[in-house]
Amino acid sequence: MSLLIRRYLVVFFLFSALPAVLSPALAQSKNRAPGFSDLAKEASILVMTPDVELYSISAGGVIEPKADWTESAQRHLQASLQTRMTGSQLKVQFLPEEDGDAFAEISALHAAVAQSIALHHLSGGNLKLPTKNDQMDWSLGDAVTPIRQKHGADYALFVWFRDSYASSERKAAMFAMALLGIGISGGIQVGYASLVDLKNGQVLWFNRLLRGTGDLREQAPATETVNALLNDFPAVAAR
Amino acid sequence: MKRRQWLHMGCAVCASLAAGGLLAQGDLDYAPPERLARPDAASDEGGLWAMMDREEKNLRRSGLLLRDEQLNRYIQSLACSLAGEHCGDIRVYLVRTPQFNASMAPNGSMQIWSGLLLRVANEAQLAAVIGHEVGHYLQRHSLARLRDIRDKAALGQVLGLFGIAGLVGQVALNATAFAYQRDHEREADRIGAVLMHRAGYSVEESAKVWDGMLQEMRARDGDGATVSPLFATHPPTPERRDSLSAIAALLPGGSAGTESYLTRVSPFLDDWCEDEVKRHQFSESVALFSRLMVASPVAGLMQCYRAEAYRLRGADGDDERALSDYRLATRDGAPLAKAYRGIGLIERQRHRNSEAAQAFRRYLELSPGAPDAGLIRSYLESA
Amino acid sequence: MKYLIVMVAVVVLAGCGSVRKVETGTNKVGERFSMQLEGPWNHVDFPGIKPGQLWTMEGITVDELIIYAGIKDGQVMHPDNAAQTKKQNVVFRRDMPTEKIVSMFESVMTRDDSVFKLLRIEPSSFAGRKGFLFEFERIRRNDNLRQLGFGYGAVDDGELFALVYVAPALTFFPRHQARVEAIAHSALISPPVGAAAPVAILPPPVRVSIGMPGQRLPAVSTAARAVAIPEPK
Ligand SMILES: [Zn+2]
Ligand SMILES: [Zn+2]
Numbered sequence: 001m002s003l004l005i006r007r008y009l010v011v012f013f014l015f016s017a018l019p020a021v022l023s024p025a026l027a028q029s030k031n032r033a034p035g036f037s038d039l040a041k042e043a044s045i046l047v048m049t050p051d052v053e054l055y056s057i058s059a060g061g062v063i064e065p066k067a068d069w070t071e072s073a074q075r076h077l078q079a080s081l082q083t084r085m086t087g088s089q090l091k092v093q094f095l096p097e098e099d100g101d102a103f104a105e106i107s108a109l110h111a112a113v114a115q116s117i118a119l120h121h122l123s124g125g126n127l128k129l130p131t132k133n134d135q136m137d138w139s140l141g142d143a144v145t146p147i148r149q150k151h152g153a154d155y156a157l158f159v160w161f162r163d164s165y166a167s168s169e170r171k172a173a174m175f176a177m178a179l180l181g182i183g184i185s186g187g188i189q190v191g192y193a194s195l196v197d198l199k200n201g202q203v204l205w206f207n208r209l210l211r212g213t214g215d216l217r218e219q220a221p222a223t224e225t226v227n228a229l230l231n232d233f234p235a236v237a238a239r
Numbered sequence: 240m241k242r243r244q245w246l247h248m249g250c251a252v253c254a255s256l257a258a259g260g261l262l263a264q265g266d267l268d269y270a271p272p273e274r275l276a277r278p279d280a281a282s283d284e285g286g287l288w289a290m291m292d293r294e295e296k297n298l299r300r301s302g303l304l305l306r307d308e309q310l311n312r313y314i315q316s317l318a319c320s321l322a323g324e325h326c327g328d329i330r331v332y333l334v335r336t337p338q339f340n341a342s343m344a345p346n347g348s349m350q351i352w353s354g355l356l357l358r359v360a361n362e363a364q365l366a367a368v369i370g371h372e373v374g375h376y377l378q379r380h381s382l383a384r385l386r387d388i389r390d391k392a393a394l395g396q397v398l399g400l401f402g403i404a405g406l407v408g409q410v411a412l413n414a415t416a417f418a419y420q421r422d423h424e425r426e427a428d429r430i431g432a433v434l435m436h437r438a439g440y441s442v443e444e445s446a447k448v449w450d451g452m453l454q455e456m457r458a459r460d461g462d463g464a465t466v467s468p469l470f471a472t473h474p475p476t477p478e479r480r481d482s483l484s485a486i487a488a489l490l491p492g493g494s495a496g497t498e499s500y501l502t503r504v505s506p507f508l509d510d511w512c513e514d515e516v517k518r519h520q521f522s523e524s525v526a527l528f529s530r531l532m533v534a535s536p537v538a539g540l541m542q543c544y545r546a547e548a549y550r551l552r553g554a555d556g557d558d559e560r561a562l563s564d565y566r567l568a569t570r571d572g573a574p575l576a577k578a579y580r581g582i583g584l585i586e587r588q589r590h591r592n593s594e595a596a597q598a599f600r601r602y603l604e605l606s607p608g609a610p611d612a613g614l615i616r617s618y619l620e621s622a
Numbered sequence: 623m624k625y626l627i628v629m630v631a632v633v634v635l636a637g638c639g640s641v642r643k644v645e646t647g648t649n650k651v652g653e654r655f656s657m658q659l660e661g662p663w664n665h666v667d668f669p670g671i672k673p674g675q676l677w678t679m680e681g682i683t684v685d686e687l688i689i690y691a692g693i694k695d696g697q698v699m700h701p702d703n704a705a706q707t708k709k710q711n712v713v714f715r716r717d718m719p720t721e722k723i724v725s726m727f728e729s730v731m732t733r734d735d736s737v738f739k740l741l742r743i744e745p746s747s748f749a750g751r752k753g754f755l756f757e758f759e760r761i762r763r764n765d766n767l768r769q770l771g772f773g774y775g776a777v778d779d780g781e782l783f784a785l786v787y788v789a790p791a792l793t794f795f796p797r798h799q800a801r802v803e804a805i806a807h808s809a810l811i812s813p814p815v816g817a818a819a820p821v822a823i824l825p826p827p828v829r830v831s832i833g834m835p836g837q838r839l840p841a842v843s844t845a846a847r848a849v850a851i852p853e854p855k
Contacts (some may be wrong), residue, residue, distance in 0.1 A: 068280065108767045109792050116681020120641070130643030131679065136679065141793035201793065207241040228677045304735070517738075519712075519729050553727065588719060613744025614720055614754065 005089035030122060031232055034135045036204045038237035039155070044091035044200075049100055050077045053109050056214060057187055061148035063164065064161040069217050076222035077159065084226055085157070089236040093153060104120055106143055110158045118208045140201035148198035155204070159229070160192045163216055182183075189214040192227050205234050244426035257461035258270040267489060269433040271377050273594045274325055275347075284345070284382050291344040298332055298348070305353060313503050314351065317347070317362065321370045323436045329373065337514035339452065343372035345381040356509040358451060358527065360535075362496030366438060367445030367483075370431030377430065380423045389500075428479070430480055432486045445450070446483040451530055455566035501536055508537060512544040521552035543568040550581055558585050576605035580615065587618055644677060651675055653693030653815075655749070657785050658808035660800065663687070673697060679798055685789035690775075693782040699730050716780035717739035720745070720754045723775060727756070727786060737761040737850060747808040749783055751776035760788060770795040774806045779814045 039045075054069040054229040085092045095103070095118070106123065120129045122134050124173035147156055191209035196202065209229050298304065305311070311333060319326035328347040338354040349372055359365045375381070397600060432442045440621040471509035515524055530543035532538045546564035549557040562585050565578040599619045644663040650656045652675075663677045677687040693699070695716040712726045724743055730737045739759045746755040753776030760769045766812030787802040789795040 026635060050830035066286065067292065067294070068286040071289060101676050104766075105792060108765050109790050112683045112767055112790065113680070113763060115683040119683070120681045126640040129641060129678070129681065131664055139793075139795060344642065517728075517732070551722075554720075584719065584721065610740045611743045613742065617745040 003144060012200050015050065019098075025139065031205055031207055032136060033202055033204045034130045034137060036202075039088075039090065041237050042091070042126070043154040043236070044152070045085065045088075045155040045157055045195075046151050047081055047085060047094045047146065047157045048103070048110075048159070049090065049095050049097070049134075050074065050081070050106065050159040050161060051111060051162040052077060052145055052159075052163075052216070055162075055187075057164050057166045062077070069165075073161070073222065074164070074214035076219045077161070077226060078235075079219065080223040080226035081157075081159070083223070084230055086119060086234075087232055088233070090155075092150065095151075099150070103147060106140070107158070109140060109143055109193060111160050111192075112204070113140060114158070114160055114194055114208075115205070117194075117203065117206050118192060118210075122206075136206060138203045138206075140196060140203070142201060144196060144198050144201045153178065153198055154189075156196045156198055158196060161190070162215065163187070163189045163191075163214070165217070166213070189216075189225070189231050191225065193233075195234065205232075207232060252278050255590050256390070258600060267429070267433050267486070269430050274328060274377070276375075284379075287382060288346045291346040291348060295330075295346065295348040298334075298350070303335045305335050307507070310503060310507065311614065314365070318349065318373070319365060320438045321366060322373050325373070325377065325435075329376065331369075335514065336513065341368050341372050343376045343381075343600075345376070345379060347360075347376065348529050349376075353507070353511045353514065357508070357515060357531075358533075359448060360451075360497060360500070361444060362442035362500045363435065363442075363444035363494065365500065366435040366440045366446055367431055367442075370434040370438075372428045372431075373434060374427035374430030375423065378423070378426060380427070382422070388596070422480075424480070428483060429486065430491060432483065436490040436493060439493055440493050440580065441488045443484070443489035444495055446487065448482045449480040449483070453527045453528055454482070455523050458522045498536075505537060508540060512540065516544060516547050516551065519551075521548045524548035525552070539568045539573050539575065543575045543581075546581055547577060550585060558588070561585060574603050574605055576609070578608075579605065579613075583615070585619065587622065594622040625694060636738045639666065641666050651689050654693035654812040655689070656810050656812065657805050660804055673701070674700070678799075680727040680789075684793050685798060686787070688786045690782060690784040690786075693784075695780050698817070699726060708829075712780050716777065718777075723782065723784075724754070724756045724773075725776075727784075728771060729756075731758075731760060731788075734763045746774065747775040748776040748780075748797075751783075751811060752780050758790070772799075772802075774809070777813065778811045783809070783811050785809065785836065 003200070052070060052073050054066050054071070054073050056064045057067050058064065082092075082094070117136065117138055120127050121132065121138075145223065165189045189209055189211055190213075193207050194203050195205040197204050207229055209225065214225045214228070216225060264284050278288055280286075280289060311331070313334065318331050321490075322329050325347075330348050332348060332350050333356070334350050334352050336352045336354060337357075338352055340352040341350065341355055343349045349369070351369070355368065359368065380398060420520060427493055431447060434447065474565070490544055508578045512528075515527065518524070525545055525548045528541045528548060531541040532545065535541065542564045546561040546568065549561035549564065565581045565585075569575055569578045569582075579598045579602040583595045584600060585596035586592075596619055599615050599622070602609075602615060603619070604610070609615070642667045644659065644660055644725075646659050648656055649659055656661060663679065666676045666678055666682055671688075673693055674688040674690050675741050676682070677689065680687055682840050685762045690849040693714045695714065697710045697714050701711055712729050714723075714726065718726070721745070724740070728738050728740065737760065741757040741759060743754065746753055748755070753774060755772060755774050757772045758770070760771060761767070762769060768791045770791045771786065771849070773784055773786035775782060775784035777783075785802070789798060
């Protein structure tokens, strides 16, 4: 059951970083649903509240969830998304805070699906799902219908982040260990973004960040992070 | 693991090694501080509060929260009677989780788990636990521990780079962390005792909480999970019970409040017992239900669940023990559906078909819509 | 610097998990368990899943079909996992009555402190034998995802044969339920080597779809997560 699997997921995710490191350009064509190219002109998009958690890793490897960092990350992401999406020629609206509870289950569903897309599709290799025929073919189905009914948007953008940062003591320890040939974690940024068609739940476009850089605690690097995540975000159709 | 450690740091009825020591009346003149103001958001304490606020928001959305209004009001007002003028800063959340735990966050949100509510016998015992947690809150122990852990973890990593010397260093660090926590626990116990005494509860009852936990721990199934996540790191000791007894001698009088407590919690006992058995730590459950059966108005229900624990454990002689408990629990015709189902299941395995059929019929009468009604009906037909 | 760990992990763990296509048609799992597939599935293999076999349509973080093909008397269910979570092993016994077998599955699925609620358990023919079915709701502790699931099982010659499917209650459970039902209906246990064929093959089970249960459990949240072990990153 999933609990059996989760222990190995981390390992899979680390493994899955390799192709991204070696050939980032390859990822381009893999990020779209079959048959999808551009967004409809004059379409509206609802940006869901980003699901984000930040952690610190102390010198001793103690992982602490950092609510204050998380809160600033939330603010910075919101601001960066606002800027980034406003330039997209779409009608952009943001999910109001008070709707967070109502759509919490859909957000959890998105996170589960995003992890599978990252693991089985973007990572590729021997973790590909043969039944998906190498296509990014995932759909949240009618689970998204309540979002469309409430907000009347054509698309939704889901964003998910887990990010950790090493203390300076830990960075020193990492360096020392590296001299001995032992690698220890200094914090990894994992981010997912999914563009979902609210008519049928299809994930039209998906991207993942998995890297040792990036920082959501400050506005400028958070903007860099959002731009990196949405780098290949689909354009609006020319006519 | 790390997160767990950290979150509990707040924390909880940490079993301490609080030694008896010499107590004088003067130690017990505790004067609580002024109401705590919200710390500066940029400080480490502010960070701690912000994190706890977020946890609290998630807690409010939790499906595990016991939302019964009367029960919540009852326990919140018990907390208020202990916390005095800090009452308005303390928010109690009841969580449906079958383990013995209570914890206090520095921002004033307190969790009490249903496994604890099942295990305490009266208001005074619950007051002892809540008073202890309020003590941690008033003395801002979480913050001290946050700083302590952070400093030591940094030091430990550096020491860890140097082989055996590092190993010795680690041991020394663990020892100091332990001593540090012990001081907090001793202090929280002492404050809790004073607060419950002032609220009119019998301090003697607080020692009984630990006595009960000791009995349960001795019954642990090998290396299985413990009844409380807290005892994984530091087990409750007789010393703690003894030091509380010593304090009780200095703070005599007060009431236990057994009946008023059981009246309030009895509608929930069935669910909590069911959750307890579902932990699959049957020997602990047997010890627990045995204790809860003693001189209790709810002895029949507890005996029925002890039988469930025996039946599911299935060791040599357990079926006989279970049958005997089920029969005693229902000897006055008490409408305990589970007891009849249990009798039926055991008799069926022994091929005593008419006994099984009789018990199954009674079960289905009492509980026609149970999730396993289909299975039991098929057993009845084939009996 | 951070890529260092990535490289270490790749070297140590490459080849540790893999996915294989399960083709349409007759499929044999283990020595004497087989089923008919109307469409292909993905078989995900990785350490720790034994003694089950894991299939998925959408990915392992979404839906899981676990196949048990002949669990023997005294065999431990998912021993690796029990050790990691410091909970007791559950062991299959050939004389276990149905309620105890289901309780064994429940215990496996709640090892991570997920919330499990049994919705139904009743006798059902399965794979040509007298067996049972059970339905449940589960709230996955790790991410509060609400799932629905069901299982079929039967004991033959002292060995347990079973299928358990679990998927998110939203979208995915309803999407794949019928497909998994069809697999369950087509399952067959062949007699142990050297034994005579069974006297009669029972008809496949007939049952109504559970769909979405009327009563919805709200999502579990951090209260509980206070004791959960976090995902390392
Ligand atoms: Zn304490
Ligand atoms: Zn503690």
